[in-house]
Structure formats: structure tokens, C-alpha cells
Amino acid sequence: MTALPAGHEVLPDSDAVARAAAERLVAVAAATQDRVGICLSGGSTPKLLYRLLAGPEFRDALPWDRLHWFFGDERVGDDAEAGSNRRLAEEAFGDRVPDGQLHPIPTDRPAQAAADAYAATLRTWYGADALDPARPLFDLVLLGLGEDGHTASLFPGKPEANERDAWVVAVPEAGLAPFVPRVSLTLPALGSTPLILFLVTGAGKRAPLARLAAGEDLPSGHAKARGETVWLLDEAAAG
Known part of the structure; x- marks a missing residue:
């Protein structure tokens, strides 16, 4: 078996991983009566998760009126791939998200302009221009692991993975296909x-x-929460 990261849980398959994530998300939302900020990722397993959250098993357990949904990264520009993570969430959640509580990364402008606009969105949500170690930006962050070791759109060998001041960066050149411009939250924000x-x-x-x-x-090895970083793996990934 492959050596596995600290904080891992091995589950039978992708459905079980999605269900475990849904249970964690429900628990996070139930732990407070305040608004809740969730940072989403793209991909096939998150797609399963989002459908679960909006389905009969979990939808009534979530306080949709208090949930605000953000994105860890997005493809931007004129390509058909642009906005794919936003569409994933919109298609899964349907009309369950109140107006103004899904906060997509803009895709209708160049990557740097989109990054600047999303940084402004996050600062407005947070109410400050600098991150306070005692006050998190999000209540929960969902991430994936690329086959090259990237997470969000922070790719090995690219300068964006080393950014420690900005909250959001433009990624003009992805490290793998599709080679479309992207916007990504940075490691400090994630x-x-x-x-x-x-x-x-x-x-x-x-x-x-x-x-x-x-x-x-x-980059994925440097994405660490201020509290707990949990790796939900299926048996195929764990080896």
C-alpha cells in the first residue's frame, strides 16, 4: 500500500468518499448559528458530493439560508471550459441556494481582472484586508489532488504555488490540460x-x-488547515 498522508481515512469507493464529506459538511453547518462559508472544488467526486447535498438524504439537514458557497479555482476566458466549477455547483444545487449566496469567480474577463474581482469579493465577505489567524476566511474548504500533485489551480513549478501575500492569483498557464487560463485561491486563503x-x-x-x-x-502538500486537514481516500487511490 502507498504511504498515506497524516489524517487520512480510507473508504470503499468514490460514493463513500462523497457521503463522508457530506456528513462532515452537515456537522460544520450545525456547529454554528451564524453564516457558513464553504469553499468548493471541481471534479467528479465533488460532483457526487454536491448531488448528495441537494438530494433527499441531506438537503433537509442543511441550513441553506445560512450557507455561502465560494470556489477554490475556476477556468476563465472565452473557452468552453470556462466556468465549469460554477456550472457544476449550479446544476447540482438548483434553486436551493438563495440569491447572492453563491459567489462564483467571474469568467467574463481576463484572468488577472477576474482574480482582482474575486479578491474583492472575499475581502467584502471577510470584512478585512488581511487574514487574522484567529478568524478563518472559510468554515470548510474542499480540495482535490491532481495527478501531477496540484491542488485548486496551484501547479508544481508554477509561481502561483509560492504566493504567500495575495488571496487570489491569475494562472495564465495551467500545468496540464486543458491549458486555459485560470484563477485560483492561494495557499494562505485556502x-x-x-x-x-x-x-x-x-x-x-x-x-x-x-x-x-x-x-x-x-502544492497539495502545503495546503493545510489551521485546524484539521483530512484526506478522504477511496481504496483505489489508497492502493
Whole structure:
């Protein structure tokens, strides 16, 4: 078996990973009566998660009126891929999200302009221009693990993975296909949360997990919550 990151849980399959994430999200929302900020990711397992949340098993357990949904990254520009993470959430959640509580990254402008606009959105949500270690930006952050070791749109060897001041960055050149411009939250913004859930499924994720275990310097290995970072793996990924 591949050496696995600290804080991992191995579950039978991607459906079980999505269900475990849904249960965690429900618990996070139930732990406060205030508004709740959730940072979403894209991909096939998050798609399962979002459908679960809006389905009969979980929808009535969530305080939709208090939930605000943000995005860890997005593809932007004129390409058909632009806005794919937003569409994923919109299609799954339908009309359950009140107006103004889904906060997509804008896709109708160049990447730097989109990054600047989303940084302003996050500052307005947070109510300050600097992150306070005692006050998180999000209540929960969902992340994935790319086969090259990237997370969000922070790719190995790209300068955006080393950004420690900005909350949001333009990614003019992705590290793998599709090679469309992107916008990504940075490691400080993604880590400004008491809980990160990595959703990692499929045999294709064994190689990056092994690289992380070997101590390779990959962006995903630097994404750490201020509280708990949990890796939800299926058996295929765990090896």
C-alpha cells in the first residue's frame, strides 16, 4: 500500500468518499448559528458530493439560508471550459441556494481582472484586508489532488504555488490540460479554515500520494488547515 498522508481515512469507493464529506459538511453547518462559508472544488467526486447535498438524504439537514458557497479555482476566458466549477455547483444545487449566496469567480474577463474581482469579493465577505489567524476566511474548504500533485489551480513549478501575500492569483498557464487560463485561491486563503477535506479517488491518484509521502515539494502538500486537514481516500487511490 502507498504511504498515506497524516489524517487520512480510507473508504470503499468514490460514493463513500462523497457521503463522508457530506456528513462532515452537515456537522460544520450545525456547529454554528451564524453564516457558513464553504469553499468548493471541481471534479467528479465533488460532483457526487454536491448531488448528495441537494438530494433527499441531506438537503433537509442543511441550513441553506445560512450557507455561502465560494470556489477554490475556476477556468476563465472565452473557452468552453470556462466556468465549469460554477456550472457544476449550479446544476447540482438548483434553486436551493438563495440569491447572492453563491459567489462564483467571474469568467467574463481576463484572468488577472477576474482574480482582482474575486479578491474583492472575499475581502467584502471577510470584512478585512488581511487574514487574522484567529478568524478563518472559510468554515470548510474542499480540495482535490491532481495527478501531477496540484491542488485548486496551484501547479508544481508554477509561481502561483509560492504566493504567500495575495488571496487570489491569475494562472495564465495551467500545468496540464486543458491549458486555459485560470484563477485560483492561494495557499494562505485556502488554509484560512478550521477544516480542509481532500477528496481523492481513483488509481490515478496513487502516484501523487506516493510523491507526497516521499517528501516531494508539491502544492497539495502545503495546503493545510489551521485546524484539521483530512484526506478522504477511496481504496483505489489508497492502493
